[in-house]
Amino acid sequence: MGQAAPLITRRTALAGAAALVAGCQRLPAVEGGFTGASVERGHLLRAARPQGPVLSLRADVVVAGAGIAGLAAARHLRLRGREDFAVLDLEDTAGGNSRAGELRGIACPLGAHYLPVPGDGAPEVQDLLQELGLLRRVAGRWQPDERHLCHAPQERLYFEGEWQEGLLPWTGVGATTRAQYVRFAQEVEAARRTRRFAIPLRRREPLAALDGETFAHWLDARGFTDPQLRWYLDYCCRDDYGAGTSIVSAWAGVHYFAARHGFHPPGFDESGERDALLTWPEGNGFLSRALARPLGDRFRGGRVVLRIAETRHGVEVDAWDVAAQRLERWQAKQCVVALPAFVAARVVENAPPALRSLAARTRHAPWIVANLHLREPPWVRGGAPLAWDNVVYGAGDSLGYVVATHQSLDPAPGPTVLSWYCAPGEAARGDVLRLPWTHWRERVLAELSVPHPEFARTVTHVAVARYGHAMAIPVPGTLAALPQPRASGRLRFAHSDWAGYSIFEEAFTLGHRAAA
Incomplete structure (x- = not known):
């Protein structure tokens, strides 16, 4: 098994930022404030x-x-x-x-930032994308407009002190870790072949067993205990549901992969094509x-x-x-x-009654999106180049950042906006609504100064959007108790x-x- 990268805690990240400030006495002031939902x-x-x-x-x-x-x-x-x-x-x-939103003339997201090209199970969404000129029928198959597909490089992870391609920890991990990656990929492929996982969800009954336990319990029972795999799966759940594997149901954890893009460790002989992503500044x-x-x-x-x-x-x-x-x-x-x-x-x-029952049972995750205006893109000192989605391994409840100008075809480097996401968990809802915007500014500057030591010198403005109830959390029992939205x-x-x-x-x- 490969050596796990050390977790970047708030204390160590702030220490790194403090050292950076100490080494440069006059950093420009980073102004900003709250934006987004009122x-x-x-x-x-x-x-x-x-x-x-x-x-x-x-x-x-x-x-x-x-x-x-x-x-x-x-x-x-x-x-x-x-x-x-x-x-x-x-x-x-x-x-x-x-x-x-927009930050100093650069468009940026205040929330969701991509849409996978929908399959035939979502004809209403296909119809919308066709109306907008984003999809068209070619020889009986849907073909997306490539100008709106996420450009390469798409993802990278800061792991073991270096940026690697993709978000699954890979560089330097051992044979035991890779074996668990492959075994989990096989589980996902088996789930995909059952055709029980679909977007939008059509039938709940066949998923009852997975709906009855947490994803963490399901993983433990199958021996998926590798720390790198568990970190990645926890990250994925927090990214889509605002909560980790110990909170969301096994249905939600498997659904993340089986209903959409599968699970593809390098070298795995996957079947079918990976989903393409549509994204915009x-x-x-x-x-x-x-x-x-x-x-x-x-x-x-x-x-x-x-x-x-x-x-x-x-x-x-x-x-x-x-x-x-x-x-x-x-x-x-x-x-x-x-x-x-x-x-x-x-x-x-x-x-x-159906509405009252749904309201009583639904748990919602808070969410933070901080858009940061930079004079220039972060420097790359080796490893994978700057990608659309950039994540720091072990960075607590942070989900990393996307680059708003990634879709630009202008080869000349210039000002950009990074959209940083954080899922702090249900217990932090009060903090999300109470803490000043400067708290989140210091938090993101500290975290991103670890992989980008020059980061604080390039940021000119921080705009923080906060959501107290951003998304429903699919906890165990969600599907079983989910009422139909009847008139x-x-x-x-x-x-x-x-x-x-x-x-x-x-x-x-x-x-x-x-x-x-």
């Missing part, structure tokens, strides 16, 4: 209901929530010719966890902006939905207009509730929470079906 607006739901004049408005359909599910529902209404609708969202721009903000663009003034941002109630003749939706500081009351025939389950259960009067009278429900985990394909499909 914590204050979200917490208006906890406050006393605002009083005052009410502005009455009407629409045939109200869509509450403008994340991917809400935008998908709005698109379907529009394509069916139902133009009399309104989309309400507490943020000023649509997109939810797939919104985009602004991440999935490219898609959310494309979905929001045709809405025009039917999108009403800065509206905090406070109440959704069925009436004798339709639906009433009360929303607080943040800019005008007044209450709006929308009268509609129907409403698509595209809100997180815990929010929907709070605002829907006489919430149906309740004049209400239709759509959000990735109804899938048990948060990815674009699930949210989009649920939104499309709710509107249909």
